[in-house]
Amino acid sequence: MAAGNARIVRYVVFAFFFVAILYFVSHSSYDGVHLKPDTFGVGKGSSSSWKPEKPASNADSVSSGSGSGSSSGSGSSSSGSGSSKGSGSSSGSSSSGSSEYGSTKGSSSVSRPTYEGDLAEAPMALKPSDKGWDFLEDTAPGPRMNATFVTLARNSDVWEIARSIRQVEDRFNRRYHYDWVFLNDKPFDATFKKVTTSLVSGNTYYGEIPHDHWSFPEHIDQDKAKKVREDMAQRKIIYGDSISYRHMCRFESGFFFRQPLMMNYEWYWRVEPSIELFCDIHYDPFRFMAENKKKYSFVLSLYEYVETIPTLWDSAKKFIKNHPEHIAEGNSMGFLSDDGGDSYNHCHFWSNFEVGNLNWLRSKAYIDFFESLDQDGGFFYERWGDAPVHSIAAGLLLKKEEIHFFNDIAYYHVPFTHCPTGEQTRIDLRCHCNPKENFDWKGYSCTSRYFDINGLEKPEGYENQQ
Ligand SMILES: Nc1nc2c(ncn2[C@@H]2O[C@H](COP(=O)(O)OP(=O)(O)OP(=O)(O)O)[C@@H](O)[C@H]2O)c(=O)[nH]1
Numbered sequence: 001m002a003a004g005n006a007r008i009v010r011y012v013v014f015a016f017f018f019v020a021i022l023y024f025v026s027h028s029s030y031d032g033v034h035l036k037p038d039t040f041g042v043g044k045g046s047s048s049s050w051k052p053e054k055p056a057s058n059a060d061s062v063s064s065g066s067g068s069g070s071s072s073g074s075g076s077s078s079s080g081s082g083s084s085k086g087s088g089s090s091s092g093s094s095s096s097g098s099s100e101y102g103s104t105k106g107s108s109s110v111s112r113p114t115y116e117g118d119l120a121e122a123p124m125a126l127k128p129s130d131k132g133w134d135f136l137e138d139t140a141p142g143p144r145m146n147a148t149f150v151t152l153a154r155n156s157d158v159w160e161i162a163r164s165i166r167q168v169e170d171r172f173n174r175r176y177h178y179d180w181v182f183l184n185d186k187p188f189d190a191t192f193k194k195v196t197t198s199l200v201s202g203n204t205y206y207g208e209i210p211h212d213h214w215s216f217p218e219h220i221d222q223d224k225a226k227k228v229r230e231d232m233a234q235r236k237i238i239y240g241d242s243i244s245y246r247h248m249c250r251f252e253s254g255f256f257f258r259q260p261l262m263m264n265y266e267w268y269w270r271v272e273p274s275i276e277l278f279c280d281i282h283y284d285p286f287r288f289m290a291e292n293k294k295k296y297s298f299v300l301s302l303y304e305y306v307e308t309i310p311t312l313w314d315s316a317k318k319f320i321k322n323h324p325e326h327i328a329e330g331n332s333m334g335f336l337s338d339d340g341g342d343s344y345n346h347c348h349f350w351s352n353f354e355v356g357n358l359n360w361l362r363s364k365a366y367i368d369f370f371e372s373l374d375q376d377g378g379f380f381y382e383r384w385g386d387a388p389v390h391s392i393a394a395g396l397l398l399k400k401e402e403i404h405f406f407n408d409i410a411y412y413h414v415p416f417t418h419c420p421t422g423e424q425t426r427i428d429l430r431c432h433c434n435p436k437e438n439f440d441w442k443g444y445s446c447t448s449r450y451f452d453i454n455g456l457e458k459p460e461g462y463e464n465q466q
Pocket residue numbers: 151152153154155157183184185186244245248271272273352414
């Protein structure tokens with residue numbers, strides 16, 4: 001009996017040790033992995049818990065913030081001066097020199113934000129709910145501008161804009177987490193908000209456009225406008241019979257930048273559905289604009305379809321005559337006109353891509369310009385596009401140095417491609433565009449003209465793309 005008890009005790013003790021060993025082994029394999037700092041790329045510029053600050057307050061229509069973490073870190077700088085200088089992040093601007101881009105890779109001259117706490121103690125993220133799960137790549141160091149992406153869209157555009165957002169995030173914003181404002185003439189539905197918020201790494205905001213900004217102004221003669229649409233339909237002018245397209249063009253020309261949600265920002269980057277970005281963006285274009293005193297930018301330029309703007313230049317000339325005080329010295333008239341301003345050559349910057357300064361659009365000069373055009377009625381009596389409107393404004397109201405061409409932002413909006421000129425640039429930026437499709441130096445592009453009036457040297461290899 002005593003021997004039997006002793007055996008039972010031995011079994012119990014053995015089982016206890018076995019369980020204890022099992023417990024020890026299983027816990028040491030989970031917690032006991034000591035993460036070396038270099039696992040996180042220290043010295044290559046990793047950070048984990050760093051996120052830029054959000055703009056102070058947003059209007060009621062704020063939907064939600066997505067992405068990781070709450071705001072902290074650097075303040076939103078509205079001008080990029082002072083504190084934003086000298087952090088050494090890649091400059092890569094309009095030049096296509098290969099060495100310049102080469103230096104952006106793994107640059108270590110940058111003062112990087114660090115993980116809050118000891119990297120060796122950072123838990124390994126094993127499931128989506130674990131901290132750090134979505135820190136797959138570095139959050140870029142440096143200041144943030146007071147900037148947002150902005151998209152005008154319908155609910156039915158959700159999957160097309162989803163594609164655009166994915167590309168913008170993959171190529172740029174996943175490291176910067178800028179906000180995204182969505183605007184619509186109707187309320188956004190739950191699917192649109194859910195899908196877009198899930199894709200944007202910054203905060204997302206959804207605004208409904210007031211009726212006044214998306215309707216016929218009182219002075220428009222409805223019968224006359226209707227006849228124009230019928231006539232354009234017969235002549236098969238693209239969107240010539242569309243009312244909503246006209247509201248869209250007028251809204252983008254005169255109102256998007258003064259929506260309550262946009263009033264929180266100084267800089268915008270316009271994104272349309274179904275665009276593509278073909279190259280990595282190694283630096284912050286908003287910051288580039290601020291530090292280099294740019295106000296407007298483009299990647300593609302071309303000649304406008306004349307039938308849609310027969311009297312636009314007459315209206316522009318009327319504005320020049322009535323408001324000489326708004327016309328900038330050293331402007332880009334040479335981009336717009338071949339005869340010193342007498343006639344318009346129809347060159348314009350393609351406005352479906354724009355990085356620009358909202359305060360400029362909200363300035364008296366620009367508002368006077370828009371209101372003068374709006375009074376003339378061409379948004380409805382013709383079919384003025386926001387691209388020539390923005391372009392003529394930029395060409396007349398800004399100094400020519402204030403307009404920037406982003407050679408390194410590779411872009412597609414049907415049917416045109418901007419693929420950076422210069423093979424090394426494309427390799428360094430990991431571009432996936434076909435250089436043969438680059439529109440810049442083709443006959444129907446106005447980009448050569450921009451280079452000429454600014455006395456800029458065209459990128460190496462441009463001759464082979466004409
Ligand atoms: N909310 C809303 N957005 C619109 C409407 N029409 C166009 N948009 C948006 O306005 C922008 C420009 O419209 P697009 O249809 O792309 O015009 P486009 O670029 O000249 O022509 P596409 O070649 O069709 O792209 C896009 O972001 C559209 O999603 C509309 O009726 N309502």
